[in-house]
Structure formats: structure tokens, C-alpha cells
Amino acid sequence: MLIVRSPRQRMPERAYIYEVLLGEFLGLPYRVEYEERIGIEITIAEEAAARYGGRGQAAGGGWAPGGEAVLELADVLLRTPERDWLKSRSLPRLPLDRWDPRTAPPGIFLPAGMGNSGGLPVLYGLPYRDADTGGSYAGHDFAGHYTAGDGLEGRRRSGSAYLERTPHGLWCGIDLFGSSFFMLTRYEEAAEVSIRDRHDRFPASGSAAARDGFLHRPVVNEYAELLWAALQQLWPGLARKRRRFRLQVSHDVDVPFLAMGRSRPSLLKEALAELLFRRSLESAWRKARVAWPRRDRYAADPFNRFDWLMSLSEAAGVQSSFYFITEDTAPGLDGSYTMDDPAIRALLREIHLRGHRIGLHPGYQTYLHPERIFRQFALLRRAADAAGIRQDVWGGRQHYLRWRAPDTWQHWEDAGLDYDSTLSFADQAGFRCGVCCEYPVFNLRTRRQLHLRERPLVVMDQSIIHPDYMALKGDAAFGAIRHYYDQCAAYGGDFTLLWHNSQLVRRSDRKLYRDSLDRYKKDREHRQGGPVDAREPGPHETGSSMIHERREDGDPGGAVLPAALPIGLAGRRKGR
Numbered sequence: 258m259l260i261v262r263s264p265r266q267r268m269p270e271r272a273y274i275y276e277v278l279l280g281e282f283l284g285l286p287y288r289v290e291y292e293e294r295i296g297i298e299i300t301i302a303e304e305a306a307a308r309y310g311g312r313g314q315a316a317g318g319g320w321a322p323g324g325e326a327v328l329e330l331a332d333v334l335l336r337t338p339e340r341d342w343l344k345s346r347s348l349p350r351l352p353l354d355r356w357d358p359r360t361a362p363p364g365i366f367l368p369a370g371m372g373n374s375g376g377l378p379v380l381y382g383l384p385y386r387d388a389d390t391g392g393s394y395a396g397h398d399f400a401g402h403y404t405a406g407d408g409l410e411g412r413r414r415s416g417s418a419y420l421e422r423t424p425h426g427l428w429c430g431i432d433l434f435g436s437s438f439f440m441l442t443r444y445e446e447a448a449e450v451s452i453r454d455r456h457d458r459f460p461a462s463g464s465a466a467a468r469d470g471f472l473h474r475p476v477v478n479e480y481a482e483l484l485w486a487a488l489q490q491l492w493p494g495l496a497r498k499r500r501r502f503r504l505q506v507s508h509d510v511d512v513p514f515l516a517m518g519r520s521r522p523s524l525l526k527e528a529l530a531e532l533l534f535r536r537s538l539e540s541a542w543r544k545a546r547v548a549w550p551r552r553d554r555y556a557a558d559p560f561n562r563f564d565w566l567m568s569l570s571e572a573a574g575v576q577s578s579f580y581f582i583t584e585d586t587a588p589g590l591d592g593s594y595t596m597d598d599p600a601i602r603a604l605l606r607e608i609h610l611r612g613h614r615i616g617l618h619p620g621y622q623t624y625l626h627p628e629r630i631f632r633q634f635a636l637l638r639r640a641a642d643a644a645g646i647r648q649d650v651w652g653g654r655q656h657y658l659r660w661r662a663p664d665t666w667q668h669w670e671d672a673g674l675d676y677d678s679t680l681s682f683a684d685q686a687g688f689r690c691g692v693c694c695e696y697p698v699f700n701l702r703t704r705r706q707l708h709l710r711e712r713p714l715v716v717m718d719q720s721i722i723h724p725d726y727m728a729l730k731g732d733a734a735f736g737a738i739r740h741y742y743d744q745c746a747a748y749g750g751d752f753t754l755l756w757h758n759s760q761l762v763r764r765s766d767r768k769l770y771r772d773s774l775d776r777y778k779k780d781r782e783h784r785q786g787g788p789v790d791a792r793e794p795g796p797h798e799t800g801s802s803m804i805h806e807r808r809e810d811g812d813p814g815g816a817v818l819p820a821a822l823p824i825g826l827a828g829r830r831k832g833r
Contacts, residue, residue, distance in 0.1 A: 329428045330432070
């Protein structure tokens with residue numbers, strides 16, 4: 258068992274992030290000993306030393322058995338003075354320093370891609386260990402900033418001093434726990450409350466990840482890999498949780514059928530707009546022809562792609578989740594249907610009978626209104642009960658990705674939901690929370706870990722292809738999706754993909770979505786050595802598996818991570 262010797266300051270925050278990194282992500286047994294100290298130390302319990310092995314450093318610089326091995330870790334964010342906590346003064350200074358993984362001491366095995374990533378961003382950290390004071394933080398103001406005249410700028414630029422050997426183990430100057438806490442709790446969004454877009458959302462352009470160029474990579478997974486590599490170097494007998502890459506597909510049912518609740522003039526007007534403004538003859542024709550209803554009015558509806566979506570998921574061996582708006586809170590922005598519509602009831606039954614899931618998509622004016630979220634979830638459960646649907650796990654996503662830290666999480670918790678999958682930026686795909694796997698959430702105001710789990714959204718169709726966002730097409734769009742897919746696969750994470758049923762009118766959009774699922778299907782068939790014949794377990798089922806197997810040549814493998822992804826930040830958004 259690992260022993261974490263920790264400062265006493267902010268014990269609830271520390272207990273949370275120790276559990277997420279050490280317990281949830283790495284699956285390691287540990288206990289925390291809170292002390293009056295500066296910095297974090299990890300050692301191993303005496304009774305476990307023989308089992309896991311331990312290494313000290315011989316006089317010549319090599320590793321030799323004996324003595325208590327110690328991993329020392331910088332501790333910066335969680336030492337922030339109370340007057341600065343959740344204030345802009347406590348945010349990281351940009352541009353961030355970078356640590357080059359290729360400068361790691363011999364014997365530190367990291368995923369191969371981390372060495373080709375342009376360096377690991379240091380959100381909070383100390384560039385060197387003061388050997389004279391046993392790792393004290395001389396010249397540092399404990400807020401992630403460097404005091405004037407400290408003489409550290411050269412060391413910061415080199416990035417070589419963040420991981421060093423010590424006489425008894427290793428020193429890591431990157432605040433791995435604090436930096437991970439910053440990303441997972443969306444600390445910056447609670448601190449920078451004035452940065453909002455026209456839909457009252459925190460935009461990618463306001464985030465440290467986008468401004469410093471690492472939104473395209475799951476930096477918290479990288480921090481966890483560095484922590485694991487250091488622990489394994491000191492105690493080779495440690496065994497970590499094995500994770501398995503999963504594809505999680507979901508569909509926000511904003512408008513189930515284009516013709517539902519629409520008049521013929523309204524439909525023709527929209528078809529004309531497709532032709533004149535969007536230059537899409539295909540979309541114009543598909544939308545215009547539903548203005549003349551047939552016996553089965555929705556059979557040829559261009560938004561009625563539910564059978565097609567479920568068939569693709571079934572062929573790929575995955576479960577789709579369909580999130581429904583149960584109440585109109587903003588006419589023209591929320592759905593034009595109710596859960597009592599016969600077509601909706603039939604759709605719910607079909608989704609359930611085919612082995613897929615339903616969830617909640619709270620309306621536009623709900624993210625700050627707990628009573629509305631509670632009521633809308635109750636409406637969904639009532640409709641599910643009427644359709645004979647029973648699920649052990651309930652979750653969903655906020656409409657328009659409207660969300661505020663930490664209020665919306667708490668409202669979902671209070672409503673009784675199990676997971677949320679809102680957290681991606683609307684204007685740019687990527688890793689808003691810095692991670693590609695599900696995790697428990699923390700309320701920064703109440704200082705409590707919640708039952709609710711976040712299933713971070715990585716790619717939304719609109720983020721990739723909308724002209725006011727990333728505005729990618731064809732191969733460029735698929736290349737971006739594949740990049741995020743590969744990042745998640747490299748860390749045994751979850752590639753969470755949102756595709757609206759209403760975003761499949763054009764043949765090019767259907768091809769882009771189908772190609773994305775085909776990539777997973779082919780990869781899975783390759784891993785299994787044959788055709789896919791069963792769906793992956795759900796996110797709350799066990800089976801978390803490997804991140805990286807170390808090959809016989811000592812290389813832990815992993816996909817090559819590009820230094821940057823050529824995607825632009827968006828300006829105004831006219832759509833969602």
C-alpha cells in the first residue's frame with residue numbers, strides 16, 4: 258500500500274484528487290497521512306516493501322536496493338492562500354512552461370507519443386528541487402507564479418529540471434495533483450465567471466487549454482502516466498488498473514422529425530434557405546418533399562435517422578444513447594415535441610427493444626434552475642415507465658452545452674441523475690476537462706465529491722463542421738475526429754462522440770459519421786481477431802482495461818501525439 262504524506266491545507270480537495278488519480282485512474286491501494294509539511298511525499302508501507310520492491314540510489318548514481326524510496330511532488334495550487342482561492346490571481350500564468358519527457362531520467366517509461374508532443378504543459382509546478390532544504394519552495398509564492406529575481410527563468414525554459422533523481426528516489430516538480438484538480442473541477446471556469454459567450458457558456462477561447470495550445474490532448478491522462486511511471490520506477494512490483502478503450506456514442510434529440518409540428522409554408526421556407534444560403538440542393542430537396550405528407554408522415558423525414566443510427570452502432574458493437582428534451586423552456590430553441598406524442602413513445606420503445614439507452618437533454622433555460630431539471634427528469638422517467646423501460650443508469654447532456662461550474666453538476670446530483678456528458682466546448686472539439694475517461698465530480702463551493710460522474714464529451718458534430726466553429730469538411734473533418742479518437746485510444750480512454758439525428762441530411766455528413774464508426778469497428782475486429790459480435794459493456798460496467806502494455810523492447814507504446822492540431826478558434830456562432 259502506498260502512503261501519501263500530505264499537507265493539511267484543503268483536505269477535502271486533496272482527498273478527492275488523490276482518490277481520482279491514485280484510486281480511480283490507476284487503481285492503486287493507498288492511505289493518506291496529513292501532516293504539517295510543505296510538499297507531498299509518496300512512500301510505501303513497510304509491510305509492502307518486500308512485495309513491491311524498493312530502490313535507493315547508489316553512490317555512483319545507479320539504483321540499488323535498500324532504504325526507503327520516496328517520490329517527492331511539488332504542491333502548488335492547493336496551497337493557494339484563501340484570499341486568492343477561486344480568484345483570477347490563482348490561475349496559471351500563460352504561456353505555460355513545458356517539460357520535455359525525453360529529458361526524463363533513465364528507467365522512466367512513458368507512452369511514446371508524449372515524447373513527440375511539444376512538451377508536457379506545466380499548469381502549476383516548481384522547476385527545481387532545493388536540495389539544501391529537502392525540497393522547500395524557495396523563491397516561490399505558492400500560487401503557481403515565480404517571484405521576481407528568483408533566477409529560475411533559464412531552468413523554466415529548458416524544462417529539464419522538473420523530474421530529477423534524488424538520493425532516495427525521485428523529485429517531480431510538476432504539481433500533478435493540483436494541475437489535475439484544476440482541469441477536472443473546471444476551476445478556471447469558477448474563477449473567471451465574466452468570460453461567457455452569447456449563450457452564457459464558457460468558450461474554448463477563454464480556457465488555458467485553448468490559449469496555450471493543449472486542448473487537443475488529454476493532459477490529465479498524461480499527468481497520470483507520469484505519476485505511474487515515477488511510482489513504477491521506485492516500486493517495480495506495483496500493478497495498475499487495466500483499462501480498455503471504448504467508443505461512447507450519443508445523440509441529442511433536439512428535433513426528432515423535421516415535419517413534427519411544422520406547417521407546409523414553414524417547411525418550404527426552410528428548404529429554400531438550404532438552397533439560397535447554404536447552397537445545398539440535396540438538403541433543400543429532402544426538406545421540401547416532407548411538406549406533402551404521406552400515409553406514414555415520418556417515413557421519409559430527413560431527421561428520421563434513428564434506425565440507421567442504431568444499425569450502425571449495432572454493427573460496430575456499441576450502445577447508442579438518445580437524449581430527449583422533455584419540456585419546452587425556450588420556444589424556438591427547445592424541442593417541438595412532448596413525451597406524450599405517440600411517435601415519441603414508439604421511438605422510446607424501439608430504442609429500448611434494440612438494446613440502446615435513453616437519457617435526458619434538459620432544455621435551454623434549465624442549467625441554473627434545479628427545479629426544472631428535476632421536473633424534466635421526472636417527465637422522462639414517467640415516459641420510460643409507460644413504455645416499459647427500465648435502466649440502472651440515467652444521465653444525459655445539457656441542451657446547447659449550457660453549463661456553469663459547479664452549479665449545474667450540483668443540480669444534476671440533486672435531481673438523482675448518475676452521469677453528465679456536457680463538458681466539451683461548443684466552439685472547438687477537444688478535452689475541456691483534460692481527460693478522456695469518466696470520473697467523479699467535485700463541487701468547488703460545497704467542497705464535496707458528488708455521486709454524479711462526468712463522462713466528458715470529446716467531439717460534437719457541430720463543433721467540427723459548423724461554419725462558425727471549426728468549419729472542417731471532408732478529409733480535414735475526418736482527420737480531426739480521428740486525431741481525438743487516437744488520443745483516447747492511446748490512453749485506454751473513452752472516445753465520446755455526439756452526433757445529432759438532425760445532422761445527417763447531407764450525404765457528406767452521413768459518410769463522415771459512418772467512417773468514424775467504421776474506424777472503431779475495424780480496430781475492434783483487429784483486436785478480437787474476427788468480426789464484431791457483441792456490444793461493449795456500458796461505462797458503469799466493469800472491464801476497465803489496459804492503457805499501455807510495455808513491450809519486450811521496453812517501449813510502452815502509444816500513438817504519436819502531434820505537437821498541435823491545425824484547428825482554429827471560432828468567432829460568432831449563429832447556430833447551436
